[in-house]
Amino acid sequence: MEDFELLRHITIGQYLPGDSVVHRLDPRTKLSVFLFITLAVTFSLSYTANIVLLLVTLWLVLFSGISLRYIFSAVKPALPIIIVLAILQLLFYGDAYTPYGMTTQTLFQWGWIHVTNGSVQLVIVSALRFVELLFLTSLLTNTTTLTGITHGMADMLRPFSRIGLPAHELSLVATIALRFVPLLAEQLEVIMKAQASRGADIAHRGKLQFVTTARQVAVLIVPLFIDAFRRAEDLILAMEARCYVGGRGRSSFVRLRFGRIDYVAYACGLFFSVAMLVFRKRFPF
Amino acid sequence: MSDGPFIWLNDLHHVYLRGTPLEVTALRGVSLEIHRGESVGIIGRTGSGKSTVVQHFNGLIRPREPGKVVVDGQDLSDPRVDVRRVRQKIGLVFQYPEQQLFERLVGDDIAFGPKKLGMERAERRERVKWAMEVVGLDFEAFKDRPTFSLSGGEMRKVALAGVLALQPEVLILDESTSGLDPRSRKEFLDRMLALHSGHELTLVFVSPSMEDMAELVDRIYVMDDGRVVMSGTTREVFSQPERLREHGLGVPQVTEVAHALIARGIRVGQVPVTVDEGVAEAWRILNS
Numbered sequence: 284m285e286d287f288e289l290l291r292h293i294t295i296g297q298y299l300p301g302d303s304v305v306h307r308l309d310p311r312t313k314l315s316v317f318l319f320i321t322l323a324v325t326f327s328l329s330y331t332a333n334i335v336l337l338l339v340t341l342w343l344v345l346f347s348g349i350s351l352r353y354i355f356s357a358v359k360p361a362l363p364i365i366i367v368l369a370i371l372q373l374l375f376y377g378d379a380y381t382p383y384g385m386t387t388q389t390l391f392q393w394g395w396i397h398v399t400n401g402s403v404q405l406v407i408v409s410a411l412r413f414v415e416l417l418f419l420t421s422l423l424t425n426t427t428t429l430t431g432i433t434h435g436m437a438d439m440l441r442p443f444s445r446i447g448l449p450a451h452e453l454s455l456v457a458t459i460a461l462r463f464v465p466l467l468a469e470q471l472e473v474i475m476k477a478q479a480s481r482g483a484d485i486a487h488r489g490k491l492q493f494v495t496t497a498r499q500v501a502v503l504i505v506p507l508f509i510d511a512f513r514r515a516e517d518l519i520l521a522m523e524a525r526c527y528v529g530g531r532g533r534s535s536f537v538r539l540r541f542g543r544i545d546y547v548a549y550a551c552g553l554f555f556s557v558a559m560l561v562f563r564k565r566f567p568f
Numbered sequence: 569m570s571d572g573p574f575i576w577l578n579d580l581h582h583v584y585l586r587g588t589p590l591e592v593t594a595l596r597g598v599s600l601e602i603h604r605g606e607s608v609g610i611i612g613r614t615g616s617g618k619s620t621v622v623q624h625f626n627g628l629i630r631p632r633e634p635g636k637v638v639v640d641g642q643d644l645s646d647p648r649v650d651v652r653r654v655r656q657k658i659g660l661v662f663q664y665p666e667q668q669l670f671e672r673l674v675g676d677d678i679a680f681g682p683k684k685l686g687m688e689r690a691e692r693r694e695r696v697k698w699a700m701e702v703v704g705l706d707f708e709a710f711k712d713r714p715t716f717s718l719s720g721g722e723m724r725k726v727a728l729a730g731v732l733a734l735q736p737e738v739l740i741l742d743e744s745t746s747g748l749d750p751r752s753r754k755e756f757l758d759r760m761l762a763l764h765s766g767h768e769l770t771l772v773f774v775s776p777s778m779e780d781m782a783e784l785v786d787r788i789y790v791m792d793d794g795r796v797v798m799s800g801t802t803r804e805v806f807s808q809p810e811r812l813r814e815h816g817l818g819v820p821q822v823t824e825v826a827h828a829l830i831a832r833g834i835r836v837g838q839v840p841v842t843v844d845e846g847v848a849e850a851w852r853i854l855n856s
Binding site: 287288290291294297299349350352353356470473474476477478479480481482483484501502503505506509510 | 584585586587588589590623626628629652655656659660661662665667668669670680681682684685716730731733734
């Protein structure tokens with residue numbers, strides 16, 4: 284049966300009000316720790332390191348009071364990508380990677396397909412890293428309001444404005460982009476319903492059919508684009524009508540303040556990530 | 569007709585974003601029925617569940633236990649039901665329907681539905697021509713115009729024609745007149761009424777405007793907080809202004825005037841709900 288409720292399946296980017304320590308942290312702390320752990324995830328290639336990272340991420344999720352079921356639903360739409368990635372790596376990466384401290388062992392060979400212990404590890408670790416990153420992104424956006432993220436970003440980028448980086452503008456662009464995601468999802472839902480009401484077979488495609496004809500997509504994409512442009516124009520008008528200039532000298536209603544828990548969380552995140560990075564080659568597997 | 573209702577809803581419940589921490593309950597047990605050839609209104613303040621109800625009519629939202637939706641004898645909770653056939657019988661026009669246009673030319677956009685039904689070229693052309701005439705667009709003058717060069721009112725007519733081209737037996741208008749100027753609005757509603765009486769089209773209006781309702785419908789369902797709180801003929805419903813006010817609604821202005829006159833001790837015969845009735849009643853009072 285068709286299901287038009289798109290927002291039910293988009294969990295990344297959806298702020299869930301709460302009162303956990305993670306919710307109460309300063310957005311700058313969260314953004315920094317998020318960045319540190321992401322770096323640790325990016326550079327960890329061993330099984331054990333990734334299991335440690337996955338457990339830490341899950342612990343953070345539980346700690347923030349977000350249900351595991353909700354956070355796992357973020358993985359579901361990404362599954363096709365993870366699977367395709369895994370297949371490609373398994374087929375073509377046989378000789379590309381040798382785990383630290385091991386020699387390449389061929390596990391399976393047939394024609395040009397060459398599966399080694401290295402490529403198997405790459406497949407599993409890539410999937411794990413993908414899931415870890417999804418969890419981290421969900422966690423950040425589920426516990427931080429959009430305003431929080433924007434102000435945090437603007438604040439953290441401010442030192443770079445000395446070298447000509449438009450910090451305020453960048454964070455504004457990011458905010459608008461993020462803000463438009465649920466709006467466009469909602470609009471897409473309306474368009475899907477309207478087109479289905481006049482005979483379009485929107486949701487009757489097979490589950491595994493990723494490729495649809497351009498004609499089929501046009502029914503949705505053309506109205507969606509027109510709507511997006513209209514919204515953007517409205518936004519421009521609204522901003523101009525209020526003489527928005529942004530940048531220098533602009534005060535804000537939200538004042539970010541570093542508290543004691545922020546220093547603790549910052550230190551823990553930094554220490555953990557540095558440790559993971561320094562010892563990344565020391566993990567047994 | 570004496571056979572069962574064309575659309576029958578029983579104890580319908582619906583929750584948006586079900587299974588997430590952001591669940592919103594939209595319907596808490598709605599039962600209603602719509603018969604062939606009727607003109608029915610569904611009113612209620614924002615968030616009362618009106619739109620959610622009508623989206624059940626053509627299978628955009630499927631009923632969940634214990635709710636039941638039966639359309640023309642077909643139970644829509646059965647996943648094997650061919651919803652596309654149901655949607656052909658029940659045309660649904662949304663708010664701002666011009667947002668659903670996508671084809672470059674007006675004629676092609678209106679022909680989208682008939683094409684999806686697998687009609688031949690000549691037949692499609694006939695359907696498009698008929699639908700354009702019904703909504704008041706000249707076929708020859710408009711069929712080859714670029715869709716996105718039209719005015720807002722014309723685009724809305726095109727969108728409506730796109731739904732009518734399926735020749736539905738029931739037409740649902742979900743606040744489809746919002747944003748139109750008074751004249752286009754009047755014209756639009758008059759055309760709907762003509763369709764209703766001329767082609768025996770069953771109409772369902774969803775609107776917060778009491779004036780529209782009084783002019784257009786025989787029966788009204790009043791919704792509030794996901795439930796049907798009042799129902800009856802237009803006159804019955806509008807004769808209870810206090811109860812309507814409790815649900816955040818009012819009565820048409822003429823009716824309000826009549827109630828004010830009654831409160832001042834002036835004898836009003838039948839309480840008017842439309843402007844025409846109000847004028848007639850005013851003359852009668854003045855002459856007596």
